[in-house]
Amino acid sequence: MSRDGSSAEPNRGGNATFERLADATAATGADAFVHVGDRFDDDLRYLTRFAGPDRDYAFVSVDGRATLCAPRLFAEQAKREFPGAVVPAGESSASSAAGRALEVLGERLPSPLEDAYVLALPSMPAGATRAIAAAVDEVALEPIDLGRARKTTAERDRHAFVQRAAQRGMARAEAVLAAATAVTAENDWCDELRWRGDPLTTERLRREVNAVLARFGVRDAGNTVIGAGATCADLHFIGEDRIGPGETVLLDLSPRGPRGYYADLTRTFVVGEVGEWERRTYDAVAEAQDAAFDVLRGGAGTRAADVHEAATGTLAEYGFESGDVDVGMYHGTGHGVGVSLHEAPSLSSEGPLEAGHVVTVEPGVYDPDRGGVRLEDFVVVTDDGYENLTAYPCEIEPDPDRIEMVSDTSD
Amino acid sequence: MSRDGSSAEPNRGGNATFERLADATAATGADAFVHVGDRFDDDLRYLTRFAGPDRDYAFVSVDGRATLCAPRLFAEQAKREFPGAVVPAGESSASSAAGRALEVLGERLPSPLEDAYVLALPSMPAGATRAIAAAVDEVALEPIDLGRARKTTAERDRHAFVQRAAQRGMARAEAVLAAATAVTAENDWCDELRWRGDPLTTERLRREVNAVLARFGVRDAGNTVIGAGATCADLHFIGEDRIGPGETVLLDLSPRGPRGYYADLTRTFVVGEVGEWERRTYDAVAEAQDAAFDVLRGGAGTRAADVHEAATGTLAEYGFESGDVDVGMYHGTGHGVGVSLHEAPSLSSEGPLEAGHVVTVEPGVYDPDRGGVRLEDFVVVTDDGYENLTAYPCEIEPDPDRIEMVSDTSD
Numbered sequence: 001m002s003r004d005g006s007s008a009e010p011n012r013g014g015n016a017t018f019e020r021l022a023d024a025t026a027a028t029g030a031d032a033f034v035h036v037g038d039r040f041d042d043d044l045r046y047l048t049r050f051a052g053p054d055r056d057y058a059f060v061s062v063d064g065r066a067t068l069c070a071p072r073l074f075a076e077q078a079k080r081e082f083p084g085a086v087v088p089a090g091e092s093s094a095s096s097a098a099g100r101a102l103e104v105l106g107e108r109l110p111s112p113l114e115d116a117y118v119l120a121l122p123s124m125p126a127g128a129t130r131a132i133a134a135a136v137d138e139v140a141l142e143p144i145d146l147g148r149a150r151k152t153t154a155e156r157d158r159h160a161f162v163q164r165a166a167q168r169g170m171a172r173a174e175a176v177l178a179a180a181t182a183v184t185a186e187n188d189w190c191d192e193l194r195w196r197g198d199p200l201t202t203e204r205l206r207r208e209v210n211a212v213l214a215r216f217g218v219r220d221a222g223n224t225v226i227g228a229g230a231t232c233a234d235l236h237f238i239g240e241d242r243i244g245p246g247e248t249v250l251l252d253l254s255p256r257g258p259r260g261y262y263a264d265l266t267r268t269f270v271v272g273e274v275g276e277w278e279r280r281t282y283d284a285v286a287e288a289q290d291a292a293f294d295v296l297r298g299g300a301g302t303r304a305a306d307v308h309e310a311a312t313g314t315l316a317e318y319g320f321e322s323g324d325v326d327v328g329m330y331h332g333t334g335h336g337v338g339v340s341l342h343e344a345p346s347l348s349s350e351g352p353l354e355a356g357h358v359v360t361v362e363p364g365v366y367d368p369d370r371g372g373v374r375l376e377d378f379v380v381v382t383d384d385g386y387e388n389l390t391a392y393p394c395e396i397e398p399d400p401d402r403i404e405m406v407s408d409t410s411d
Numbered sequence: 412m413s414r415d416g417s418s419a420e421p422n423r424g425g426n427a428t429f430e431r432l433a434d435a436t437a438a439t440g441a442d443a444f445v446h447v448g449d450r451f452d453d454d455l456r457y458l459t460r461f462a463g464p465d466r467d468y469a470f471v472s473v474d475g476r477a478t479l480c481a482p483r484l485f486a487e488q489a490k491r492e493f494p495g496a497v498v499p500a501g502e503s504s505a506s507s508a509a510g511r512a513l514e515v516l517g518e519r520l521p522s523p524l525e526d527a528y529v530l531a532l533p534s535m536p537a538g539a540t541r542a543i544a545a546a547v548d549e550v551a552l553e554p555i556d557l558g559r560a561r562k563t564t565a566e567r568d569r570h571a572f573v574q575r576a577a578q579r580g581m582a583r584a585e586a587v588l589a590a591a592t593a594v595t596a597e598n599d600w601c602d603e604l605r606w607r608g609d610p611l612t613t614e615r616l617r618r619e620v621n622a623v624l625a626r627f628g629v630r631d632a633g634n635t636v637i638g639a640g641a642t643c644a645d646l647h648f649i650g651e652d653r654i655g656p657g658e659t660v661l662l663d664l665s666p667r668g669p670r671g672y673y674a675d676l677t678r679t680f681v682v683g684e685v686g687e688w689e690r691r692t693y694d695a696v697a698e699a700q701d702a703a704f705d706v707l708r709g710g711a712g713t714r715a716a717d718v719h720e721a722a723t724g725t726l727a728e729y730g731f732e733s734g735d736v737d738v739g740m741y742h743g744t745g746h747g748v749g750v751s752l753h754e755a756p757s758l759s760s761e762g763p764l765e766a767g768h769v770v771t772v773e774p775g776v777y778d779p780d781r782g783g784v785r786l787e788d789f790v791v792v793t794d795d796g797y798e799n800l801t802a803y804p805c806e807i808e809p810d811p812d813r814i815e816m817v818s819d820t821s822d
Contacts, residue, residue: 128533206628214618234488
């Protein structure tokens with residue numbers, strides 16, 4: 001991450017966002033837009049580019065003029081990151097962030113503050129909303145479209161950077177799995193995998209992956225999902241489980257880059273002999289993903305749900321059900337990714353895909369008694385198709401040579 | 412992290428929290444407590460222990476009976492982590508989390524929903540608050556004390572675990588600094604430090620630290636602050652800067668553990684010859700920290716601000732100012748840490764310290780033209796003193812043998 005990055009992308013991009021926000025505000029008849037939140041509020045991150053502290057700060061927009069009320073100790077960082085005016089705010093609570101926002105509103109608005117009609121997002125804290133509502137005529141809570149779903153070229157590049165790091169992490173996992181050996185466990189009731197002398201667990205594998213992500217300058221963000229056998233059927237398993245030979249090992253990596261953008265990559269492996277259920281399920285999921293890509297080749301204008309239906313249709317040919325089921329595919333085929341890991345559009349939605357949409361393509365099949373397979377790539381929709389930001393092979397057997405992809409991370 | 416961890420700490424701890432919440436709710440005359448938020452809401456994390464998804468879910472408490480409305484795909488995880496009743500919620504928006512909360516309220520409350528007086532935190536999203544307020548008699552927004560500041564023994568242990576990982580990360584940084592060599596840069600106007608053939612930067616050092624944190628099962632959480640020279644004066648510098656010989660290198664590590672608890676550790680080093688300003692400033696800060704510890708020896712009942720005043724008093728003897736200054740100590744001496752990196756109590760507050768408070772002790776002195784020094788330990792207040800969770804020496808010159816602390820992380 002560069003020291004400030006603002007030289008790589010000057011005010012123009014920020015101003016485009018501010019202009020879109022000003023248009024959306026004007027369309028509702030509001031005099032101003034206000035938002036209050038902390039570093040974990042992704043709308044605020046998107047609007048301000050400010051990584052921010054873990055306490056509330058305020059953003060104010062009046063006629064396209066954007067102001068960030070940053071806590072005093074973070075004012076320098078705010079000036080580096082925010083493409084608008086920064087005013088310091090000394091206090092730390094939500095209501096005082098709101099108080100500072102009201103001061104800025106009072107200065108910027110041409111008419112008295114008590115006559116103001118203010119637009120805000122429903123995610124704004126209730127306390128801040130109440131404080132602002134007490135000082136103005138009305139606060140309207142509207143989930144306005146900030147334009148987050150349609151990525152710019154700069155945003156696409158940030159996603160691609162993080163996805164490359166995710167691929168390095170995946171290669172590390174694949175190398176570890178390839179190096180693991182099956183032994184008969186002491187209790188003698190099942191075989192287990194060992195690596196470097198100790199039982200291989202999802203947590204050991206996770207730490208290996210996360211160390212590689214860190215070396216490439218991205219954060220695992222608590223999202224390194226690794227399941228083994230039955231725990232693959234838990235879509236978000238971040239706990240510890242023994243990894244055995246012959247069972248599916250599902251890795252879903254969603255690291256976050258220094259500018260806040262996420263990646264998303266899932267592969268599934270089996271160490272040792274691949275059983276019939278595992279092989280057939282893998283083939284079904286891979287074919288479902290191919291079917292999804294076939295639809296995505298239509299590019300912008302494609303009905304999003306057609307992608308999901310292509311995937312589930314292929315799975316149905318293999319006898320796997322979809323929807324609210326206990327065995328089969330019980331999630332959507334994909335979701336948008338940006339400064340949030342999950343955002344619009346959903347590949348189950350009726351709306352058309354648009355150029356710049358960044359979406360996952362991730363069919364999966366699970367059987368809590370056997371395991372689960374999911375394969376996930378990460379693409380940008382274009383006018384006449386899509387660009388896959390993923391360049392990682394899909395092979396059920398871990399390849400020991402994949403480690404070459406991460407050779408430059410070794411000590 | 413264990414697969415669920417609930418066996419290590421059964422319902423009792425959760426019930427104590429729920430009972431405290433029930434008492435606080437009853438004290439306001441409210442019939443129920445409701446909160447809505449996502450995985451980034453630390454109050455919700457504390458109340459539920461549920462690491463949760465990145466979309467809103469709801470928590471409801473009626474007469475000490477706690478219910479978590481978890482999104483369907485996260486219901487299994489919720490059942491592992493939440494020490495109360497889990498009901499699935501199918502939808503993803505804040506208002507539908509509120510809708511599910513209203514259904515639970517309707518089932519649990521003895522009187523009609525429209526007569527209910529509901530207590531909520533000011534941090535609840537305004538949209539969810541509006542939806543609930545429309546269905547009940549009144550929603551009162553109150554910043555009630557959930558008891559987060561007073562840690563249990565189990566919480567203390569989680570903090571200690573993460574602080575040990577932070578120390579491993581610091582040892583890695585110290586080893587890298589000790590191995591760096593000063594060379595005359597190509598442009599010949601200043602010396603620079605090189606490590607493994609390339610210029611050593613704050614970002615390279617950060618990646619080394621973060622990889623070690625990952626290997627020990629904790630997340631850097633975007634908090635690996637590393638400054639060099641002038642950027643030490645930026646208290647939250649997470650960008651890239653060249654590291655030169657003779658300048659201060661400030662590392663402030665605040666990783667987060669798998670159960671959500673943070674650590675906090677800061678050390679400052681100088682590679683090569685230590686200049687007069689750097690040495691004297693280091694001595695002043697170390698002495699200020701000692702003075703703070705002297706006051707903390709009073710344990711529970713000590714006025715928190717006495718700790719801060721002891722530190723700033725010592726710095727004043729060295730001629731360093733404190734408060735709203737450009738050169739000197741322009742932050743507080745410490746803050747509480749828990750499932751938030753910054754929480755109550757502040758060591759600048761008038762209130763007495765209590766047993767179980769986990770606080771940082773981190774005096775610092777900065778001169779934007781020269782650099783900055785901060786030294787930070789992390790302690791638990793006890794009835795008759797404090798327990799320091801930190802066991803990392805304070806030495807300005809990096810010690811190459813510190814790497815032994817991380818020897819078990821090498822490949």
